[in-house]
Amino acid sequence: MAFDVRRVRAAYPALADGYAYLDGAAGTQVPAAVIGAIRGAYEGGLGNAGGAFPASANADAITVCCREAVADLVGGDPAGVVLGPNMTTLTYRIAAALAATWRSADEVIVSRLDHDANVRPWVQAAGRAGAVVRWAEIDPVTGELPAAQYSGLIGDRTRLVAVTAASNAIGTRPDIPAITTMARAAGAFSYIDGVHATPHGPVDIRALGADFYATSAYKWSGPHVGAVIADPALLASLRPDKLVPSPDTVPERFELGTPAFADFAGVTAAVEHLAALDDAAAGSRRERVLASMAAAEAHEQRLFAFLLGGLDAMGHVTTYGKAAARTATAYFNVAGRTPRQVAEHLASRKINVWNGHNYAWELTGALGIRESGSAVRAGLVHYNDESDVTRLLDAVAELA
Numbered sequence: 001m002a003f004d005v006r007r008v009r010a011a012y013p014a015l016a017d018g019y020a021y022l023d024g025a026a027g028t029q030v031p032a033a034v035i036g037a038i039r040g041a042y043e044g045g046l047g048n049a050g051g052a053f054p055a056s057a058n059a060d061a062i063t064v065c066c067r068e069a070v071a072d073l074v075g076g077d078p079a080g081v082v083l084g085p086n087m088t089t090l091t092y093r094i095a096a097a098l099a100a101t102w103r104s105a106d107e108v109i110v111s112r113l114d115h116d117a118n119v120r121p122w123v124q125a126a127g128r129a130g131a132v133v134r135w136a137e138i139d140p141v142t143g144e145l146p147a148a149q150y151s152g153l154i155g156d157r158t159r160l161v162a163v164t165a166a167s168n169a170i171g172t173r174p175d176i177p178a179i180t181t182m183a184r185a186a187g188a189f190s191y192i193d194g195v196h197a198t199p200h201g202p203v204d205i206r207a208l209g210a211d212f213y214a215t216s217a218y219k220w221s222g223p224h225v226g227a228v229i230a231d232p233a234l235l236a237s238l239r240p241d242k243l244v245p246s247p248d249t250v251p252e253r254f255e256l257g258t259p260a261f262a263d264f265a266g267v268t269a270a271v272e273h274l275a276a277l278d279d280a281a282a283g284s285r286r287e288r289v290l291a292s293m294a295a296a297e298a299h300e301q302r303l304f305a306f307l308l309g310g311l312d313a314m315g316h317v318t319t320y321g322k323a324a325a326r327t328a329t330a331y332f333n334v335a336g337r338t339p340r341q342v343a344e345h346l347a348s349r350k351i352n353v354w355n356g357h358n359y360a361w362e363l364t365g366a367l368g369i370r371e372s373g374s375a376v377r378a379g380l381v382h383y384n385d386e387s388d389v390t391r392l393l394d395a396v397a398e399l400a
């Protein structure tokens, strides 16, 4: 393993501005290669898809490459990669298509751990179909989402289990294979929100048992593009609303309107960047992605132990979540200050963090902190280094 954070950081022009970017969970910075790929797509001549001239062929080729890259990132089939503007839009789209097959008294399971983008589309679709919504609860002390509860939630009428592979607020990584195994045994589909999980380690959607896996490239060094990955045969079984003349093939059937072709080129460059995070990674792009993301995860987790240890040692700080498996995402409050005041103080020390519920609406409600402004989130990604963490700890210590 050869993870060199200085080399990684040098790839990101924005990191030269002197700020500690601990806001990666809300969107990462992008490396020069991604910016170059997007620029290159425009400079190379870019038409709409499906035409008889070279600039149109460029758009077609960029789209094919993008599907292959996303498939390599998560271990999927390029023919099952649906591309779109972001995860939320795609999830509403898939929810509408799936809900068209639901009947009254069918059941849908969502969780209190999830970002609202993997809750509300299902709750609203269930409401329209007359389906029943059942809730998986968190343990408010540990922040775990115990998988065992799903055996009592999943039954003959369950049509869908929507659950996150990692919490965007407290980092909890639920036991997804255990949950999807139960769902599949009951004949229900699983919709796994991989938006927060994908940047923090290797992903294998087959090992997860995910029927649908959603991710967003802007969380892993790419542009603002979302993707849902599924078995092409499953996608072919669904009939989303679409325009009559638009392609009825899969995955195009799920893609509305003209997409951001140039950004797709940036997505491919982002996957190439991730595949090269570990200098020593070798083999196919999929193999290099797996090795590099494992190296990045080890780097993040080393720094996270330092970050959490520092926060937990401060008497004026309360941290939330202590799941056994979690991403390098800290969520905390400082006594006597609102989360916004803390974020403003940190900004004055050139540290970027988020304050608030971060759309973890049910979770912050379950933790009892939503009404008071929730908490401050400091999240690590592969380009963060020890000086980012030291700066955060020093600035939080000033608030004692």
Ligand SMILES: Cc1ncc(COP(=O)(O)O)c(C=O)c1O
Residues within 6 Å of the ligand: 025, 026, 085, 086, 087, 088, 089, 115, 117, 118, 164, 166, 167, 168, 193, 194, 195, 196, 215, 216, 226
């Ligand atoms: C865990 C998680 N799920 C879903 C979303 C929504 O993603 P998008 O912005 O691509 O719609 C986010 C965004 O922050 C997220 O963190």
